[in-house]
Amino acid sequence: MEFVLLIFLPILAAFFIPTLYKRIRGIHTGWFVLLVPVLLFAYYMSFIRTTMDGGHAVSELQWIPSLGISFVSYIDGLSLLFSLLITGIGALVVLYSIFYLDKNKEKLGNFYVYLLLFMSAMLGVVQSDNVISLYLFWELTSISSFLLIGYWFTLDRSRFGALKSMMITVFGGLMMLGGFILLGIMGGTFSIRELIAGSSTFVGHEFFILALVLILLGAFTKSAQFPFYIWLPDAMEAPTPVSAYLHSATMVKAGLYLVARFTPIFAASEVWIWLVTGIGLLTLFWGSLFAVKQTDLKAILAFSTVSQLGLIMSLLGAGAITFHANEAIFSFAMFAAIFHLINHATFKGSLFMIAGIVDHETGTRDIRKLGGLMSIMPVSFTVAFIGSMSMAGLPPFNGFLSKEMFLQSMLAIRHFELFNFATWGVIFPVIAWVASVFTFIYSFYFVFKTFAGKRNDAPLPLQPHEAPAGMLISPVILATLVVVIFFIPNVVGKWLVKPAVMAIQPYQYGHPSEIAVHVSAWHGFASPELWMTVGIIIIGGLLYLSLSKWQKVYDVQPEYLSLNSFYDSTMNFSEKGMNRLSRIYMTGLIRTYLLYIFAFISVTTIAVLFIQDAFVVDMDSFSKVSAYGVINAIILLLAVAFVLLSKTRLGAIISLGAVGYSVALFFVIFKAPDLALTQLVIETVSVALFLLAFQHLPKLSDHGEKKSNKLVNAIIALGIGVTVTLVALSSHSQKLVASISQYYKDTVATEAGGGNIVNVILVDYRGFDTLFEIAVLAIAGIGVLGMIKLRLARKENPDENK
């Protein structure tokens, strides 16, 4: 089966959602949607056997073969892992959303259409082998994310968050497209596999570093790395199922996927290793530091997601070291990255769902108002506890295993001898350790401030109670996985992680079984990671207990120095500044715009004529002037003069009609019946239109124009007249290429089955022109209708967002 088509299955399903939602109100639309990810998940599971053997599957659908652009679904260990995450977590999130979103109050039709659109886009990103179609799907994820964040579009915060996320991720996406095109130039292909195969020649190419930085910009904006992470906290305005799905488990990991996918190409570069590892660690530290400051449950999770994404990013960077030093101590990093990616999806997904449940059942997400919910919501508490402890890196949960491997990899960086790592490498484990301490603190902060302690005296907006069973299914499944993975890490490693690692490091491994990583919870007392973890627990525990004393430290940073205020002022400046700039020349008078257009046309055309020395007059090729022609020309000139001198608009309109008719007569004289006919009818209709509109126009003498303006007008009018005359004369006198008319004469009957060349040109030879022209005509008609029917107020609010 052509499984590339399966990428489009969710979009296809999306077409039926609005009908299902409208027709079948009794059943929650989510139940129908649920089928899609479940089926896809089951189908993609069947690929595990192939990828476990180090194999891959390819399915191709041509799109624009002439440009080398196609839809290629390339499933190897890495793509498969992501596809399973997308469909698996997708299924759980849809199930959760069925209970989260009320079928009577919410616009489920919109919600599920966007969600399915996202699912297709995301599958496309992780399976595309062609970078151009990858880019297409990449931007589609940004757009669907925009729509989902803005789902409650009546709220200001939602619209703001949606716009912010789109601005930042689309900016990154465009940078990435630039990088892809540079790669395409270097490799002569858009296929990732072929690029990887030819990548050895890229190093040292003048575009190499530029392409690297551009692609990393795409990855960093999408994966919310420092300093682009600022969109993620604002994206939390989306409904919680969306936050759990897009903004923690899948979309934000697209950047990680991209880094992993391009590791074989860029790992040779020092810049890559430094940037990916460095920015990753910085993000890890920054995110964990600021997570403790937050008071909104989802904001805490947002910052923790930022921080965890940084952690995985730094591991991907550290994993690239193996390209240069193939030693056992470095081989953990890539395994740890993929392993933690899976673990993060499980524990963070469940935590988001719990945050949603708390919000749903108590009516608030403000951690200062919450507390003591443990006895009321025991199941939610248990799930939150498991998730948080895993996030903090404690046994017996999967986060412990990957956290240990993370520390181990960071310690190993010290032993890397190239690229100044020998001197600076020691910073990495230190930052990693400090960030882990803060991770520990916010994990405890999240779960215990919400569920433990005393109930707050102030009543909550809603009477809290345990969530309905259906809503708990998904988080409980995820929490179960958190525990199960701790006990069978090597099974997960063999099925999912190692095939993915092999896909990232094809230069090193020929088969997944060659990856000699064995995960174990206990490494003996001598292992430094153990003591680092113990340190984290002790210091983190102490800091958590004294949290109320030092949390105020965060207020020291003034708001105007934050990245958010930088973003706000940039946006504000560009909006206002551009408005001011365009006001200078946009007067709102068509007359002014026509002046710009005509002045520009005549200046450029005359300049080109003279620079290229293109002005030629060949008197011999002129036709003879007949008496009719002379008379007609005199009439034409008289009519034009009358247009200019007429005191009333009515007179001007009628004489303009006369101008048109005499032009039509010229067409008759020169034997162009089609043109003459069209010109005649056009003239009739446009005079009628003019007569209709002219009663709305101001009086002719009311222009308020000065004498000097009239002089400028006269110069420009003269200029355009001279331009047209010169162009007409020279184009008649010389032909740069042979005329196409002979071709038309030869083929009009045989190829096009017609007799009238003019009409055949319109409908066949140059049918595209006609198609677009009638489209423009239709748009103009609808535009006039809209302008007149809506009658927008002249001075509307310049800021359309308010």
Place this chain on the structure above:
Amino acid sequence: MKTNDVILQTTTKVVFFIIFLFSIHIFFAGHYTPGGGFVGGLLTTGAIVLLLLAFDLKTVQKALPFNFTIMTGIGLLLALGTAAGAIFFNVPFFTHAFDYFTLPLFGETSLHTAMVFDAGVFLVVVGSAITIIQSIGGDS
């Protein structure tokens, strides 16, 4: 003062049909002799404009109870559909097809997909021109 336009109205009632039929003729003739969808559409528009001049907007709307905005849409779809239809026959976008048939009454006739496209052009021209005229004219 009420203008007496009996002559105009009476003539219009006849002339409208002449122009309209001529526009249909020109539309069909287009592929071999001067004419085509664009001119045909404009001529029909001209005929309707004449009606508007002789009578008022409401009378004309009652006499021709079409939604001209929708007519524009249908025209666009027709044109785009003809162009896109080629894809299903595995030939490039916008490839026309034609053949000669012997039809009763007409004798040997050429049938051409370009005519369907041209019909789309015709409808768009009439639809948008009348939409514009109606909305400007109906605006007080």
